[in-house]
Amino acid sequence: MKTRKLLLALLIGIILSSISLVTAQDALSGELTVYLNAYYDPAQDQETADLTTSIAQKYMEEHPGVTITLVEALPAGQDAEAFLAARMAADESPDIMWQQFGTRNVRGDTWWVPLNEFLDAPNPYIAEGTPGHDKWSDSLPDYVLAQTQAADGNWYQVSLDWVETGLFYNKELFAQAEIDPANWTSWGKFISDMRTLKEKTGADGLGAYVKQNDWSNWFWADDLFLTVAWADMANDFYLEKYNDANRPWRQLNPEEVAKAILDGKLTAEDPRMDTYLSLSKDFVSVLPADYNGIASLDDLDQVFFSGQLGAYWTGTWKNKLFTNSVPFEYGVTYIPGFTTEDAPAAQGTAYRVGGPSSAGQYGIAQSAAREGKLALAVDFLQYLSAPQNFGPMTQSFGGFLPLVAGTDAGPVMSGFQDVAELPERLFNDPDNRLDLAARDPWISAMQAFFLGEADEAATKTTLQQIWIEGATRLCADQGYEWCPA
Amino acid sequence: MATNSTLTGSVSDASRPRSRLVPVYMPYVFLLPAIVLLLLFRYYPAFSAVFHSFTDWDGTRQANFVGLDQYQALLKDAIFIKSVVNILIYTAARTILTTVMALIGAELVYNLRSYVSQGIWRIIFTIPLVIPSTVVFLVWRQIYNSRLGLLNQFLSAIGLGDQAQPWLGQPNTALAALIMVGFPLVSGLGFLVLLSALQNMPTEVNDAALIDGCTRLRRIFAIDLPSIRGPLALIIILGINAGLQEFTPMLVVTNGGPINATQSPGLYLYQQAFTLGKFGYSTAIGTVLMLMTLVFSVFILRARYKRAHDVEV
Numbered sequence: 001m002k003t004r005k006l007l008l009a010l011l012i013g014i015i016l017s018s019i020s021l022v023t024a025q026d027a028l029s030g031e032l033t034v035y036l037n038a039y040y041d042p043a044q045d046q047e048t049a050d051l052t053t054s055i056a057q058k059y060m061e062e063h064p065g066v067t068i069t070l071v072e073a074l075p076a077g078q079d080a081e082a083f084l085a086a087r088m089a090a091d092e093s094p095d096i097m098w099q100q101f102g103t104r105n106v107r108g109d110t111w112w113v114p115l116n117e118f119l120d121a122p123n124p125y126i127a128e129g130t131p132g133h134d135k136w137s138d139s140l141p142d143y144v145l146a147q148t149q150a151a152d153g154n155w156y157q158v159s160l161d162w163v164e165t166g167l168f169y170n171k172e173l174f175a176q177a178e179i180d181p182a183n184w185t186s187w188g189k190f191i192s193d194m195r196t197l198k199e200k201t202g203a204d205g206l207g208a209y210v211k212q213n214d215w216s217n218w219f220w221a222d223d224l225f226l227t228v229a230w231a232d233m234a235n236d237f238y239l240e241k242y243n244d245a246n247r248p249w250r251q252l253n254p255e256e257v258a259k260a261i262l263d264g265k266l267t268a269e270d271p272r273m274d275t276y277l278s279l280s281k282d283f284v285s286v287l288p289a290d291y292n293g294i295a296s297l298d299d300l301d302q303v304f305f306s307g308q309l310g311a312y313w314t315g316t317w318k319n320k321l322f323t324n325s326v327p328f329e330y331g332v333t334y335i336p337g338f339t340t341e342d343a344p345a346a347q348g349t350a351y352r353v354g355g356p357s358s359a360g361q362y363g364i365a366q367s368a369a370r371e372g373k374l375a376l377a378v379d380f381l382q383y384l385s386a387p388q389n390f391g392p393m394t395q396s397f398g399g400f401l402p403l404v405a406g407t408d409a410g411p412v413m414s415g416f417q418d419v420a421e422l423p424e425r426l427f428n429d430p431d432n433r434l435d436l437a438a439r440d441p442w443i444s445a446m447q448a449f450f451l452g453e454a455d456e457a458a459t460k461t462t463l464q465q466i467w468i469e470g471a472t473r474l475c476a477d478q479g480y481e482w483c484p485a
Numbered sequence: 486m487a488t489n490s491t492l493t494g495s496v497s498d499a500s501r502p503r504s505r506l507v508p509v510y511m512p513y514v515f516l517l518p519a520i521v522l523l524l525l526f527r528y529y530p531a532f533s534a535v536f537h538s539f540t541d542w543d544g545t546r547q548a549n550f551v552g553l554d555q556y557q558a559l560l561k562d563a564i565f566i567k568s569v570v571n572i573l574i575y576t577a578a579r580t581i582l583t584t585v586m587a588l589i590g591a592e593l594v595y596n597l598r599s600y601v602s603q604g605i606w607r608i609i610f611t612i613p614l615v616i617p618s619t620v621v622f623l624v625w626r627q628i629y630n631s632r633l634g635l636l637n638q639f640l641s642a643i644g645l646g647d648q649a650q651p652w653l654g655q656p657n658t659a660l661a662a663l664i665m666v667g668f669p670l671v672s673g674l675g676f677l678v679l680l681s682a683l684q685n686m687p688t689e690v691n692d693a694a695l696i697d698g699c700t701r702l703r704r705i706f707a708i709d710l711p712s713i714r715g716p717l718a719l720i721i722i723l724g725i726n727a728g729l730q731e732f733t734p735m736l737v738v739t740n741g742g743p744i745n746a747t748q749s750p751g752l753y754l755y756q757q758a759f760t761l762g763k764f765g766y767s768t769a770i771g772t773v774l775m776l777m778t779l780v781f782s783v784f785i786l787r788a789r790y791k792r793a794h795d796v797e798v
Contacts (some may be wrong), residue, residue: 082759089544089764107762110545204632212742213756290631292743293653299630308632437761447744451656 028376029065032368036384037098038317038359039393041073045320048396055389059380066376077296084111088365095368095377100357102432104157105150112156112363118378119155125386131405136382139405143247143424144356151254151478160360160385161400164416165220165353168304168322169311171329173201177310184336187228187279187343194286197310205286207304207312209294210447213440217297217313219429220353221283222446227426228338229276232345234426236265251424255480257433258471262484268464275343277449277456284450292447301325317359317399319412334419352422357429358400360390435477438470531775538769543762555769565770568741568748569777571660575749576728578664584720587675592705594676595683607680614673622737625666629653629738653739656746663734663747675720682716683709718785725781730774750774 034040034056042049049070056068071094074080081103087093088111104112119137126132132139140158148159169181177193177200184190194205210218230237237252237260244250252260260266267273284291288309294300297314304312305326313335322330335353338346362384364377384390387406394402398412401420409417431439445462448454454462475483538555542548559565594606613621628635629652637649652662686709694704710717732751735741741748741756750770758767 079759082755085544085759085762110543210743211740212745213740213760288632288651290629290651290654292655293629293631293651293659293739295626295653295738295740299626303630303632306633440756444742444744447742451743453656453744 028063028379030373030376031067031069032096032373032376032380033069033071033094034096034380035071035073035094035098036096036359036362037073038397038399040070043072043075045397048393051396052393055384055393059383063379066380068380076298088367091367091370093365093367095365095371095373096362096381097365098359098362099157100431101148101157101159101361102357102428103436104361104363105148106436108150108152108156109154109366111366113366113369113374114154114156115158115364115378116155118382119158123382123386125383125389126406127388130387132386136385139385139387141403142244143250144403146242146244147251147253148356148361149253151474151480157361157363158381158385159356159358160362160390160404161358161394161402162356162420163354163358163400164316164413164419165217165313166316166332166334166416166419167206167311167313168318168326169331169333170203170304170307170309171331173197173203173307173310174331176201179310181331181333184333186336186339186341188339188341190336191282191286194310198286201310203308203310204288204303205310206283207300207309207314208283208287209291209297209300210284210443210450211295212443212447215429215431216294216443217315218283218291219431220313222280222442223353223425223427223429224335224338224351225276225279225283227351228279228343228346229272230266230345230426231347233260233265233272236260237426249423249426251428252426252433254432254434254474255478257427258474259480259482261434261467261471262475266467268460268467272345273460273463274456275345277459279343280446281450292451315399316401316413316416317397319399320397323412332415334422350422351425352419353425354401354419355428356403359397360394360400360402434467434470434474437473438466441466534768534771534775537765538772540765542765542768544758544764545762548765551765555766556773558766559769559773564745564748565750565753567745568750568753571745571747572729572731572749572751574660575664575731576725579670579728579731580721580724582664583670583675583724584717586670587679587720588717590671590676591679591683592709594680596701607677610671610676611673613667613671618733619737621667622734626653626738629662654743656744659739659743659746663738666734666738674723678716678720679713682713686712718788722782722785725785726778729778729781 036052038045038048040049040052053070056070060066060068074083080099084093084097084099088107093111099107120135122134123132123136123139126136126139130139136158137145140160144159144162145155148157149155167181174180174197177197179193179197184193197203197205208217208221210216234249234252237256238250239256239259242250242253242256257266288294288300288303300309300312300314301318301321303309307328311333335350337348337350339348340346362381364374364381368374368377385404387402387404390404391402391407394400394407394413395410398410401409401413401416427433429439430442442463445454445459445466448462449456449459474480537548539550539552540548541551541554590606590610594603594610597603597606627633631637631649631651631654634652636652637646640646640649650658652658690708690712691704694708699707730751731749732755735747735749735752736755739747741752751774754767754770754774757763757770
C-alpha cells in the first residue's frame with residue numbers, strides 16, 4: 001500500500017514537473033516584435049543595426065523556438081505617437097516598444113505592463129557580482145528610476161541610456177567674430193556674444209526653434225529659465241516622500257509641480273516669472289528669424305552645415321552625423337552658468353539639459369501580456385539590458401550615455417562627461433512637467449509672447465491658467481492623497 | 486419576331502435572348518464586392534465615428550456614453566473655432582485660385598491651334614498629378630525657409646531683399662504661405678476636366694461667335710463658362726471637399742502654427758486623437774467636418790442646377 005502511494009506520488013510529481021517544464025518552455029517560445037528606436041535604424045546606422053541584429057540572433061540561438069523580429073525605426077519627422085496610438089487601438093503594437101517616458105507614464109497601464117515586480121527580481125543575464133544580477137533595478141541609477149516612475153507609482157519602462165545636449169559651434173565664424181566660449185562667464189555674456197556674432201558675420205547666433213503642438217529644442221531653454229528663476233524655491237517644492245539624502249538637488253516630478261501650483265507656491269503671477277519671461281525673450285532674439293516656423297531639428301542641420309549658424313544646440317545623437325557631414329571645423333561647448341546678474345535666484349551654475357528621454361527606453365505592451373508573451377518579453381528585455389549586450393550597442397551608436405551598471409560611455413561620448421557632472425534641471429520639458437495636455441497651451445502662450453501678440457501681464461495670466469488647469473487635471477487623474485476635494 | 490427585335494436593338498422586348506443567358510441578379514452579384522468594401526471601409530467607419538462622438542472613447546478602453554458633451558466642448562473650444570475660420574479662408578482661397586488657374590490653363594491650351602502643342606502642354610500641366618503631395622509640401626517648406634529658402638533668395642536677387650520674411654514663422658503670413666503652396670496652382674485634375682469639357686463643346690458655336698465678331702475674352706465668359714458649368718461645379722465641389730478636410734500641408738509644413746494661425750479641423754482632429762488619446766472628441770470634430778462638407782456640397786450643387794440649361798432639373 002505504502003509502495004503504491006509512493007508510486008502515485010512519484011507519478012504525480014513527474015506529471016507536475018512535466019507540466020511546469022512544458023509551461024516554462026512555452027513561456028520562452030513564440031514570436032516577439034521589438035522596436036528599439038535608434039538602435040535598430042538600418043537606414044541611418046547600419047553598423048549599429050547589424051550589431052543589434054546579431055544580439056537578437058544570439059538570443060534566438062540560445063532560445064530555440066523564439067523568433068525576434070526587429071522593427072525598423074520610424075524615419076525622422078514621422079509621428080511616433082500616432083504610429084503607436086493607431087497600433088494600440090488595433091492591439092497591434094510591437095511587444096517591446098520605445099516611447100518617451102513622460103508620454104508613456106500618461107498612458108500608464110492602459111497601454112503598458114507595470115514592470116515593478118520584474119525590476120525587483122534577478123536579471124539572470126547579468127553576471128554574478130554585478131549590480132542587477134540579484135535585483136534587475138540595481139543595474140540602473142536611482143535618480144533615473146526616480147525620474148521615470150509614473151505618477152501612479154509604477155515603472156512602465158526600463159531606461160537604459162541618457163541623452164546629453166551640447167552647443168556645436170562653427171569655429172571659423174567664432175574666430176571671425178572674435179568669440180571664445182571659454183570667456184562665457186555668464187548667460188548675459190553668452191547672449192551678448194551671440195548678438196555680436198550676427199553683427200560681424202551675418203550668420204544667426206544660435207540654432208533653436210519653437211514648434212507648435214510638438215517638441216522643439218526651445219523646451220530645453222524653457223526648462224533652464226524656469227529652473228533659474230525658481231532655483232531658490234526648490235526645497236519648498238520637493239515632497240518629503242521623494243527626497244533622497246544623496247541627491248539634495250534633483251528634478252521635480254509632475255506630482256511635486258502640481259502640488260506646488262495648487263499650494264500657491266509656484267505661481268505665474270510671481271515676480272520670478274518676469275525673470276523667466278525676460279530670459280526667454282533674450283533667448284529667441286538670437287535665433288533664426290523663422291524660429292517659429294521651423295518644422296524640425298533636422299531642418300537646422302542644413303543651416304548649420306551651410307555656415308549660416310554660429311552655434312547649434314542639439315543632442316548627442318547627432319554625433320555621428322556631425323563627424324561625417326560638417327564641412328568645417330567645429331567645436332562642442334555648453335551653455336554657461338547663470339549669475340545673479342542674469343536672474344536674482346540664480347545659483348551661479350549651468351544645468352544639465354539631458355535625460356533618460358533617449359533611444360533606450362523600453363516597455364512591454366499590454367497586448368503582449370494578453371497574447372501570453374509577457375515572460376518572453378521580460379526575458380528578452382533583461383537579455384538586451386545586460387551590460388555585455390547594451391554596452392556595445394551604445395558604443396556603436398555613439399550618441400547616448402549608457403546607464404546600465406558595467407557599461408561605459410565610449411570615446412565619442414566621453415567629451416560630454418563634463419556636462420554630465422552639472423546639476424539637473426529643476427523643471428522638465430513642458431510635456432513632462434504636469435501632463436501632455438498642458439504642453440500645447442504652454443507653447444502657444446509663449447509663442448504669442450515671443451511674437452508680440454501678448455504682453456507680459458497677459459502671458460503670465462495665461463501661464464497661470466495653464467498651470468492651475470494642468471495641476472487640477474493631474475489631481476483628478478491620479479487622486480493624490482493631498483489633492484483638494 | 487424576337488430575333489428581329491434583337492437585331493433592331495429594341496430595349497423594350499423582355500424576351501430577348503440575352504436576358505435568358507444573363508440572370509437578372511447577375512449585375513448585383515458583380516456589384517456585391519464593391520458594395521461590401523464600400524460598407525466596410527467607408528460607411529462603417531463613418532457611422533462608427535458618429536457613434537463614438539457621443540462617447541469618451543480614448544482609443545483603447547471601453548467607451549462611455551456622454552451624450553452631447555463632446556459637441557458642447559467643441560463649441561467652447563477656441564482652437565477649434567479658430568481652425569474652422571482658418572479652413573474656411575484656406576478653402577475659399579485655394580478653391581478660387583486653383584479653379585481660376587486651371588480654367589486659364591485649359592483655355593490657353595484649348596486655344597492653341599497645333600494639336601502637338603496642345604499635347605505637350607497637357608502633359609506639362611498633368612505631370613504634377615503624379616508627384617506625391619507630401620514631397621511637394623516638403624519642397625515648399627524649404628522654399629519658405631528664411632535663410633536658405635528660394636523665395637527669400639529670389640526676392641534678394643531682384644532687389645526686394647527688404648521684403649524677405651520668415652514666411653512660416655509669423656501668424657500674419659503663415660496661412661497665406663500655405664495657400665500659395667504649389668504655385669502656380671494649375672491643378673492637374675481641374676485642368677484636365679475643364680480642358681476636356683471645352684474640347685467637347687460643339688465647334689460650330691465658337692466658329693459662329695468668332696464670325697459674329699465676338700472677341701476671345703467675351704467668348705470665354707459668354708459661351709465657354711456657361712457651357713462648362715457642370716464640370717466647373719464638379720471642380721469647385723471637389724476643391725471645397727478637399728479644402729475643408731485639408732490636413733497634410735498643415736501637418737508637414739507648419740503643424741498648425743504659429744499660435745494656431747494655420748490650424749485646421751483635420752489636423753486638430755488628428756492631434757486630439759493620436760497625441761492626446763481623445764478619440765471621442767476627435768470623432769466629434771470629424772462629424773462636424775463631415776456635416777460642413779455636406780452642406781457646402783449641397784449648396785454648390787443647388788447653385789449649379791439653378792437656371793441650368795444643360796440638364797433637366
